[in-house]
Amino acid sequence: MPIITREFYNRPAIVVARDLLGCHLVHSLDGVRMVGMICETEAYQGEEDQGCHARVGRTQRTAVMYGDPGHAYIYFTYGMHWLLNAVTGPVGMPAAVLIRAINALEGVEMMTVKRPHLAQKRGWLNGPAKLTQALGLNGQLNGHDLCEPDSELTIESGIIIPDEAVSTSARVGLNTVPEPWKSVPWRFLADLEKVSA
DNA sequence: CGGCCGATTATCT
DNA sequence: GATAATCGGCCGG
Numbered sequence: 001m002p003i004i005t006r007e008f009y010n011r012p013a014i015v016v017a018r019d020l021l022g023c024h025l026v027h028s029l030d031g032v033r034m035v036g037m038i039c040e041t042e043a044y045q046g047e048e049d050q051g052c053h054a055r056v057g058r059t060q061r062t063a064v065m066y067g068d069p070g071h072a073y074i075y076f077t078y079g080m081h082w083l084l085n086a087v088t089g090p091v092g093m094p095a096a097v098l099i100r101a102i103n104a105l106e107g108v109e110m111m112t113v114k115r116p117h118l119a120q121k122r123g124w125l126n127g128p129a130k131l132t133q134a135l136g137l138n139g140q141l142n143g144h145d146l147c148e149p150d151s152e153l154t155i156e157s158g159i160i161i162p163d164e165a166v167s168t169s170a171r172v173g174l175n176t177v178p179e180p181w182k183s184v185p186w187r188f189l190a191d192l193e194k195v196s197a
Numbered sequence: 198c199g200g201c202c203g204a205t206t207a208t209c210t
Numbered sequence: 211g212a213t214a215a216t217c218g219g220c221c222g223g
Contacts, residue, residue, distance in 0.1 A: 042215070051215070061208060078216050079205030085215085098215055117218080129216050139207095173215050201221080210212085 001156035006147045009069035010089030013043035014186055017097040020086065021190040022161040025102055027135040028152045032110050034135050036102030036125060037158050042171045043186040045088070045095035050181040051174045054094030064143050065094040072153060074132070074142040081129035082138045086146060086155065100172075101126040103192065104134075111135065165194035 001024055009016055020038050027034045044052040053075070054062045064073045069089035073096045076082055085096035102125050104111055112119040115134035125131050132138070137153070144153050168185040 044215075053215080056209075059209070075215085076207055077214050079207075079214085081214095081216050083215060100215085127216070171215070176213085177215095198223085199221100202219090204217090206214100208213090 001158060003147060003149055004070075004155045004157055006068070006070040009086060009147075013045040013088040013095040013097050016086070016088045017041040017043040017186065017188050018166065020097055020099070020155070021166060021188055022159045022195075024105065024156040024158040025099060025131075025135070026154050026156055027137060029110070029136055032107050034107030034111050035105040036111075036131060036135070037105055038099055038101075038155075039103055039190040039192060040099075040101035040126065041188045042098040042100055043088075043095070043188075044085075044098065044171075045093070047094060051171055051177045051184075052094065058094070062094060065096050066092060067143075068145075070145065070147040072141055072144040072146055074137060074139055074144075076139060082132045083128045084132050084137055098128055099131065100128045100187075101189075102131045159195070161190045161195060165191045167191060 020041050023038050025036050025038055047054050054065050058066055065087055069087050071087045073085040073087050074082055084099045088095045111134040114136050118124040141153050146154050167189045169187045170183045171187045174182050
C-alpha cells in the first residue's frame, strides 16, 4: 500500500480525521511489520479548541503540533499511557488527529506479545493507549515523520470508508472541558459491518 | 453489560 | 502542587 503524502495531512484536522478511517497504521519493529486498520479517530485543532493541548499555547510538549503536518505527536498521560496522533496542517496551526482504535491486519503475533491482556479478543485494540501498547509505540517516536518511505512508523492508504459507514460523536474523556468544545462531533467511527455489506 | 474507582508520573502553573 | 485526549478490576443487575 502506498504511503500517505504530506498533502493529505495538510488540511483541517476534522477532514483528515474522517479520511484516516480505513487507512493502515504501520510500525516496523525488529523486521516485523505490525499493521492495523484505523477505525476510530478524533480531531483536535487550534488554540481556541479548549479540548486541545495547544489551548495553553506553545509549550515544549505542544511544539510538534505547530510544526510540519504528517509527523507523529506522541504524548504521555495518566501517568502510564502513550497516545498517538498525526499532526495536521498548515504549519503554525496547532492541530492533530488522535488514533483511537485499529483492527489488526499484520504482525498479530508480535502485537499479542506486546499486549497480552485480552489478546486477540474482542476490544483488545479499541482504545488509544491499547493500540500504542500493542504496536510498541512510546515517546521515542514523538515528532517522527510519517511520510518518509521505509521509515519505521508510517500510515498507508487502505480502504475507502463510505459516508454511510461513518458515524460521529462528541470526543471522549473531555470531562473538564467547557462547551461547546466538550460536545463538538469531532470523533469519527467506522462501522466495519456496513463496509463489507 | 454498565458504572465507579484507583493507578502512576510527565507536563504545566 | 494539580491535572490528565485511559485502562482494568470490581461491583451490581
